[in-house]
Amino acid sequence: MQAQISKKRDDVELKQINSMVTEAKAVTDQVFNDDLIVKGSACVGLDCVNGESFGFDTIRMKENNIRIKAQDTSSSASFPTNDWQITFNDSGNGGLNRFSVENIDTGKTPFSIIGGAPSNALYVQSNGNVGFGTSTPVVQMHSKDGNTPTLRLEQDGSAGFSAQTWDIAGNETNFFVRDATNGSKLPFRIQANASNNSIYVASDGDIGFETSTPDGQFDIAHSANANNHAFLVSPTSNVGVNIDNGFLPNGLFDVQTTGGVSNFTVTETGVYVKNAILPGASAPSDERLKQNIVALTDATNVLMKVYPKSYFYREDIIKKYGFSDRKQFGVVAQELEKVLPELVTSKDLGQGDFYKTVDYNSLIPILIQALKEQKLRIDELEGEVSNYAALDNRLNALEAQLNSKNKNAKR
Structure with a gap:
């Protein structure tokens, strides 16, 4: 390895340079064709003086423009040739006090430390x-x-995209994301001392709130028991409220009580409401909504084929759906279907179980018509009774007259 270094100028030459003598004495460069070893310290620069006090310095650079340039003279195309420079402070008046690494070939400065930077502004520990x-x-x-x-995180627009700046920060109040470009809004914040698993994103994308084991796409743990669900969007996207652990919504939307019993369920085929109280409920019935209107007839004969019954729900059905355990009154769907099939449908009562149901509301018009038919029949019978009463009165009057004549004849 060869190295070259200029021979140190003597004191007279240094004095001449420092005093700005116009006719500087030329110094011949010294070339060493072997390694150079200096047992001591070295000072390089126009302002080095004889008797320099080095202290602990091994190499000192001393003048008003200090630069260390690495100039690569590789000539083969397969070797890198980039030139680099370490720059100490700007050379112009009012420039920066800085330590920089510059890319000479591109004219860029990828690394700088500005004078006045605090201690440990950047610190790399032994473990990385x-x-x-x-x-x-x-x-x-x-x-x-x-x-x-x-x-x-600042996007400056130099690549053709709109400028946008985001800040990620934290303090004694909260951890937050700040939209610095748009009025420093805070669209996301987490307060200090938030509970474990306040927001949890599982590996499959499911999101849990105050639970690390979300049982669906979106799971808010119940305040009374974190294993249960105050609100749950199931893996099949059904929505449930108050869902116990191990249970799922029994329809598109399901409100349950303890043990997976549904109080209110919306399925693809209808709505199930347990013990419904619907004050003021009504059904659309405007004449302008209807066509093919036909008056009901013979409702009495139809109802004579309907057989109301009392019954109890099965115990397993009571447990599964929360039906009442009290005595019920109604009709059997399969029997009614033979007489009025329009009033019987098959619906999902939850958990994919389809059972026949009865539209009791539609029985009301039939009952009304049957009542009217009975009223007409009663009116007819009352008319006949009135006729019989009048005839009876006439018979009684004739009998009285005959009896009276018979008595007069005996005299």
Whole structure:
């Protein structure tokens, strides 16, 4: 390995240079065709003086424009040739006090430290942890500041996209994301001392609130028991409210009680409401909504073929759907279907179980018509009774007259 260095100027020459003598004495460059070893310290620069006090310095550079340039003279196309330079401070009046690494070939400065930077502005620990503002980084990247340490992500528009700046920061109040471009709005915040698993995203994308085991696409744990669900969007996208652990919504939307019993269920075929109270409920019945209107007839004969019964729901059905365990009154769907099939349908009562149901409301018009038919029949019978009463009165009057004549004849 060969190295070259200019021979140190003598004191007279240094004095001439420092005094700005116009006729400087030429100094012949010294070339050493072997390694150069200096047992001591070395000073390089126009302002080095004889008797320089080095202290602990091994190499000192001393003048008003200090640069270290690495000039690569590789000539083969397969070798890198980039030239680099370490720059100490700007050379112009009012320039920056800086330590920089410059890419001479591109004219860019990828790394700079500005004078006045605080201690440990950048600190790399032996284990690779990086500290910003701390010499004891405890994680891979550790930022420390007296007030709201912040990471800024700035898109400057240089690539043709709209400029946008986001800040990720935290302080004694909360951890937050700040939209610095749009009025420093805070669209996302987590208060200090938030509970474990306040927001949890599982590996399959399911989201849990105060639970690390979401049982569906969206799971809000119940306040009384974190294993249960105050609100649950199931894996099949059904929505449930108050769902116990191990149970799922029994329809598109399902409100349950303890043990998976449904109080209100919306399925693809209808709505199920347990013990419904619907004050003021009504059905659309405007004449302008209807066509093919036909008056009911012979309702009495139809109802004579309907056989009301009393019954109890099976115990397993009571447990599964929360039906009442009290005596019920109604009709059997399969029997009614033979007489009035329009009033019987098959619906999902939850959990994919289809059973026949009866439209009791539609029985009301038939009952009304049957009542009217009975009223007409009663009116007819009452008319006949009135006729019989009048005839009876006439017979009684005739009988009285005959009896009276018979008595007069005997005299």
